[in-house]
Amino acid sequence: TLRLCPPAPLALPHCALRHTSISGIPVPVGSILVPNLLAAHRDPDTWDHPEDFLPERFLAPGAPSRALLPFGCGARSCPGEGLARAELFVFLGWILREFRLEPPAAGEGAPGLGGSGGTVLRPPPFRLRLLPCLPPA
Ligand code: HEM
Structure with missing residues (x-):
């Protein structure tokens, strides 16, 4: 889900502190760059079937995991990544343990x-039924 629908589709604007290049394209000092994480996550040169939700792709040997950048990367990457991942794990795990989603x-x-x-x-508004999986204690 973080690949297909990164909550921050465009990372924060970054300013080039020196003259550099990206993939051969010159980036003069002072340029403002806005990384497009959504586009990077759907780049067909990197991802097979980029539009499909295939979480098992990350289990395959050689999966392009380093191209997954929902929290950005480098010195200005998201400082809340650890907290966000912990929250996602706990809340999603709890919901999936307790309910069947229909x-x-x-x-x-x-x-x-x-x-x-x-x-x-x-996400657009949606309706879902959450059916308790476990009998009440
Ligand atoms: C799923 C949840 C989250 C996602 C996907 C996310 C994603 C991002 C991204 C893409 C950036 C920009 C990185 C860049 O430009 O290279 C960012 C910056 C930032 N995030 Fe998050 N974030 C999340 C949750 C959080 C949380 C929980 C906190 C704080 C508790 C947080 C605090 C920040 C701050 C302070 C920055 C700015 C960092 C800077 O300017 O150096 N984020 N985040």
Whole structure:
């Protein structure tokens, strides 16, 4: 989910402190660069079937894990990454342990993977049924 729908689709603007280049393209000192994480995560040169949700791709040997940058990278990468990953693990694990997730009614599909643009990528509104999996204690 962090690959297909990075919550921060564009990282923060960065200023080049010296003349450099990216993939042979010159970047003069003072240039403002805005990394497009959403585009990087869907780059067909890096990812097979980039538009598909295939989490098992990260288990395969040689998976391009280093190209997964939902928290940016380098000196200005997200300082909240550890907290965010811990929260995602705890809340998602708890929800999936306690509930079975189903469409709200027969014939209604799963929520789409689209999102509204902006600083933060938000999912469109969706309805879901959460059915308790465990009998009450
Ligand atoms: C899933 C959750 C989160 C995602 C996907 C995320 C993603 C990002 C990204 C992409 C950047 C820009 C990195 C860059 O430009 O290279 C960033 C910056 C930042 N994030 Fe997060 N973040 C998340 C949660 C958090 C949390 C929980 C905190 C604080 C508790 C936090 C605090 C910050 C701060 C302070 C910056 C600016 C760092 C700087 O300017 O040097 N983030 N985040």
